[in-house]
Amino acid sequence: MNLPKTVRIREVGPRDGFQMEREFIPTATKIEIINALVRTGLCLFEATSFVSPRAIPQMRDAAQVLAGIDRHEGMEVGALVPNIRGAENAAAAGVDEIVLLVSASESHNRSNINQSIEGSLRGFETMAEIASEAGITVRGSISVVFGCPFEGNVPVENVDRIVERMAALGITAVTLGDTTGMATPPIVRRVCRSVMDKYPGLEIGLHFHNTRGLGLVNVYEALGMGFDIFESSIGGLGGCPFAPGATGNVCTEDLVYMMEELGLETGIDLVELIRVAKKVEETVGRELPGQVMKSGRRLDLYPPLLNPLI
Amino acid sequence: MNLPKTVRIREVGPRDGFQMEREFIPTATKIEIINALVRTGLCLFEATSFVSPRAIPQMRDAAQVLAGIDRHEGMEVGALVPNIRGAENAAAAGVDEIVLLVSASESHNRSNINQSIEGSLRGFETMAEIASEAGITVRGSISVVFGCPFEGNVPVENVDRIVERMAALGITAVTLGDTTGMATPPIVRRVCRSVMDKYPGLEIGLHFHNTRGLGLVNVYEALGMGFDIFESSIGGLGGCPFAPGATGNVCTEDLVYMMEELGLETGIDLVELIRVAKKVEETVGRELPGQVMKSGRRLDLYPPLLNPLI
Numbered sequence: 001m002n003l004p005k006t007v008r009i010r011e012v013g014p015r016d017g018f019q020m021e022r023e024f025i026p027t028a029t030k031i032e033i034i035n036a037l038v039r040t041g042l043c044l045f046e047a048t049s050f051v052s053p054r055a056i057p058q059m060r061d062a063a064q065v066l067a068g069i070d071r072h073e074g075m076e077v078g079a080l081v082p083n084i085r086g087a088e089n090a091a092a093a094g095v096d097e098i099v100l101l102v103s104a105s106e107s108h109n110r111s112n113i114n115q116s117i118e119g120s121l122r123g124f125e126t127m128a129e130i131a132s133e134a135g136i137t138v139r140g141s142i143s144v145v146f147g148c149p150f151e152g153n154v155p156v157e158n159v160d161r162i163v164e165r166m167a168a169l170g171i172t173a174v175t176l177g178d179t180t181g182m183a184t185p186p187i188v189r190r191v192c193r194s195v196m197d198k199y200p201g202l203e204i205g206l207h208f209h210n211t212r213g214l215g216l217v218n219v220y221e222a223l224g225m226g227f228d229i230f231e232s233s234i235g236g237l238g239g240c241p242f243a244p245g246a247t248g249n250v251c252t253e254d255l256v257y258m259m260e261e262l263g264l265e266t267g268i269d270l271v272e273l274i275r276v277a278k279k280v281e282e283t284v285g286r287e288l289p290g291q292v293m294k295s296g297r298r299l300d301l302y303p304p305l306l307n308p309l310i
Numbered sequence: 311m312n313l314p315k316t317v318r319i320r321e322v323g324p325r326d327g328f329q330m331e332r333e334f335i336p337t338a339t340k341i342e343i344i345n346a347l348v349r350t351g352l353c354l355f356e357a358t359s360f361v362s363p364r365a366i367p368q369m370r371d372a373a374q375v376l377a378g379i380d381r382h383e384g385m386e387v388g389a390l391v392p393n394i395r396g397a398e399n400a401a402a403a404g405v406d407e408i409v410l411l412v413s414a415s416e417s418h419n420r421s422n423i424n425q426s427i428e429g430s431l432r433g434f435e436t437m438a439e440i441a442s443e444a445g446i447t448v449r450g451s452i453s454v455v456f457g458c459p460f461e462g463n464v465p466v467e468n469v470d471r472i473v474e475r476m477a478a479l480g481i482t483a484v485t486l487g488d489t490t491g492m493a494t495p496p497i498v499r500r501v502c503r504s505v506m507d508k509y510p511g512l513e514i515g516l517h518f519h520n521t522r523g524l525g526l527v528n529v530y531e532a533l534g535m536g537f538d539i540f541e542s543s544i545g546g547l548g549g550c551p552f553a554p555g556a557t558g559n560v561c562t563e564d565l566v567y568m569m570e571e572l573g574l575e576t577g578i579d580l581v582e583l584i585r586v587a588k589k590v591e592e593t594v595g596r597e598l599p600g601q602v603m604k605s606g607r608r609l610d611l612y613p614p615l616l617n618p619l620i
Binding site: 107108110111147150153180181182184212216220221240241243244246247257290292294298299301302303 | 459490522601604
């Protein structure tokens with residue numbers, strides 16, 4: 001297998017995870033968690049989103065969160081923006097990167113952003129200009145790339161068409177999102193191969209969900225193809241809006257554990273990361289789906305128990 | 311990748327799963343669940359264990375369970391037996407197969423079976439004779455093959471030595487068990503390659519746990535090496551005695567879902583399997599770790615929700 005030597009992990013828990021929490025997480029707690037994640041060595045963040053506070057009250061403190069977190073050389077702090085107003089607010093709040101979101105299926109884009117794919121793409125032109133004027137980068141994030149919960153299979157042509165339009169706007173970094181965990185190794189192979197072959201200079205991040213248990217299997221498949229940027233969420237924070245109890249994002253510390261066991265460099269301190277995951281679990285007040293935070297690393301040994309079967 | 315075309319799944323939930331349940335599951339319920347699993351197309355079972363009722367009261371109805379379940383041509387119903395007495399009881403109860411259990415580390419064998427590895431292996435001679443006289447097959451099941459929770463890494467020589475002794479007793483089917491979820495793809499590659507190369511005629515089943523999130527990743531790695539027998543537990547029933555909240559066995563319906571998505575034949579009806587998993591969840595009265603039972607298969611679609619971000 002042609003594994004990369006180094007892998008970059010983009011932490012999306014403070015956005016994709018927190019936004020699913022009904023109880024408002026105090027701004028100071030959000031800042032504390034992000035700063036603790038920064039101390040583990042994580043450098044790439046989707047720290048918040050600049051959305052309507054009526055639609056997602058949890059994200060109403062986006063500007064304060066950005067003002068409060070530690071920043072250092074090499075970090076890239078991004079925020080999701082669904083529209084022009086969000087892009088302006090994000091730029092004013094001093095993000096390094098705005099993340100432009102569009103779905104690869106019409107029905108999902110309408111459900112999520114309340115407009116057509118074409119409408120979203122047209123808005124991106126102004127948003128990319130706002131970013132350019134503010135001297136910040138733009139990431140294109142495409143949802144339901146590996147399957148849509150409303151339409152089923154998504155033609156790879158849909159993804160291509162969106163990537164092409166993003167590339168034409170000068171966007172050099174794109175995330176392919178498996179928003180509801182519909183990716184499988186054969187689909188990952190087909191779709192990712194298609195995009196990487198057509199856009200050889202494009203930086204492609206992969207965002208898998210574990211909704212059907214295949215999150216890390218898909219990461220493993222993509223690693224074998226040479227992909228080296230993955231998005232994940234601390235503790236596996238997040239979920240699936242349609243399937244109560246199903247997990248959402250791939251869990252950051254389980255992902256880092258797998259990378260370490262595969263001999264890949266992440267620059268992240270797994271022991272610290274497990275500590276932060278436990279703190280996040282305490283904050284949200286319920287059990288998170290992360291496994292390594294419960295079991296420890298493989299060589300974190302236990303004292304023998306005498307529990308004879310006979 | 312050199313994937314097999316057909317995969318056999320050995321359901322161990324009624325043994326490895328039920329034994330972790332504190333509340334006694336009524337014998338009739340156990341029988342009902344196993345019979346429902348038989349109707350999904352599952353053929354290979356570890357249906358119970360013949361252990362001391364004082365050590366594991368949950369398994370005290372082993373003979374009644376065996377007497378109550380539906381049997382048909384092609385099914386192989388096994389029971390775990392830790393000692394000579396267990397082998398005699400299992401043979402008398404009409405199992406197709408007895409499963410002889412030994413750990414690949416001394417401390418785990420002592421903790422689990424209360425004797426040395428050598429002591430266990432010597433006992434196997436008599437137990438294999440009992441099976442032979444009763445005309446039933448013997449499976450050798452080796453625990454902590456990919457790592458021991460007390461000792462850490464387990465030398466592959468330990469595994470070899472045990473397999474050699476089993477082969478000398480005429481045992482032709484062996485399960486390599488990842489009892490506490492310490493396997494990783496590189497370890498699977500090294501250990502499984504070593505055993506398959508040394509014993510080319512041996513039927514090798516693999517038993518992974520998802521304790522550190524890598525259960526299906528390890529299955530995927532082993533599939534790529536040509537392995538085609540995997541043990542799993544309905545709903546992901548089971549757990550890790552040392553890590554509260556961590557999952558145990560790989561989940562049967564998630565495993566079957568992955569096989570189907572990889573285009574591999576299992577002979578199992580996934581929709582029925584999901585129904586049984588939900589029934590098992592109801593029976594044990596708490597949320598099970600299985601994902602597909604919550605989310606449905608990837609093309610089980612949802613009606614669009616309007617949930618705009620703007």
